Amino acid sequence: MSPPTTKTRIATIWLDGCSGCHMSLLDIDARLAAVAGSIDLVFSPLVDTRTYPQNVDVCFIEGAASSGEDVEKLHLIRRNTRQVVAFGDCAVTGNVPGMRNRFALREVLTRSYLENATHQPRIPDRDIPHLFERVRPVHAFIDVEMFLPGCPPAADAIFEVLSALLEGRPPDLAGRARFG
Numbered sequence: 262m263s264p265p266t267t268k269t270r271i272a273t274i275w276l277d278g279c280s281g282c283h284m285s286l287l288d289i290d291a292r293l294a295a296v297a298g299s300i301d302l303v304f305s306p307l308v309d310t311r312t313y314p315q316n317v318d319v320c321f322i323e324g325a326a327s328s329g330e331d332v333e334k335l336h337l338i339r340r341n342t343r344q345v346v347a348f349g350d351c352a353v354t355g356n357v358p359g360m361r362n363r364f365a366l367r368e369v370l371t372r373s374y375l376e377n378a379t380h381q382p383r384i385p386d387r388d389i390p391h392l393f394e395r396v397r398p399v400h401a402f403i404d405v406e407m408f409l410p411g412c413p414p415a416a417d418a419i420f421e422v423l424s425a426l427l428e429g430r431p432p433d434l435a436g437r438a439r440f441g
């Protein structure tokens with residue numbers, strides 16, 4: 262059971278992404294201090310929490326999904342989160358990880374682990390998540406309340422979404438958000 266709090270409980274996670282969206286989140290810089298008193302960062306690569314908690318208000322999900330492990334995480338998040346934000350182009354469309362969808366998975370693995378290997382070429386067959394044939398965006402697996410495009414989204418756009426969520430109003434992303 263989570264302790265009672267009046268702060269907005271925020272989570273962030275990255276699936277198949279490059280962490281660039283999280284770097285852009287940090288680019289909010291000093292403005293983060295302005296909202297720090299209103300939020301509780303309960304789960305994130307930026308904090309040392311291992312287990313996704315209950316009663317999360319908002320989760321920013323960076324990256325697409327390409328494995329059963331990713332999908333398990335998405336369902337865990339959905340069960341325990343009021344509002345989910347597809348955070349960045351990879352989460353919204355598949356974007357960079359989705360570029361492999363033009364090829365069969367076997368071709369991708371062969372290229373990565375055999376043809377481009379300089380030492381002990383071998384396709385790993387254990388201890389790693391089983392990859393799906395296709396990479397898909399977050400909303401292919403769970404409902405999403407908000408889409409925040411950008412590769413990465415601009416810090417201004419992220420701050421606007423964060424501010425809007427804290428103030429309980431729709432975000433105004435006009436002129437702040439775009440794909441790419």
Ligand code: SF4
Nearest residue numbers: 278279281349351412
């Ligand atoms: S949207 Fe761009 S910056 Fe964000 S994880 Fe994908 S590739 Fe990286």
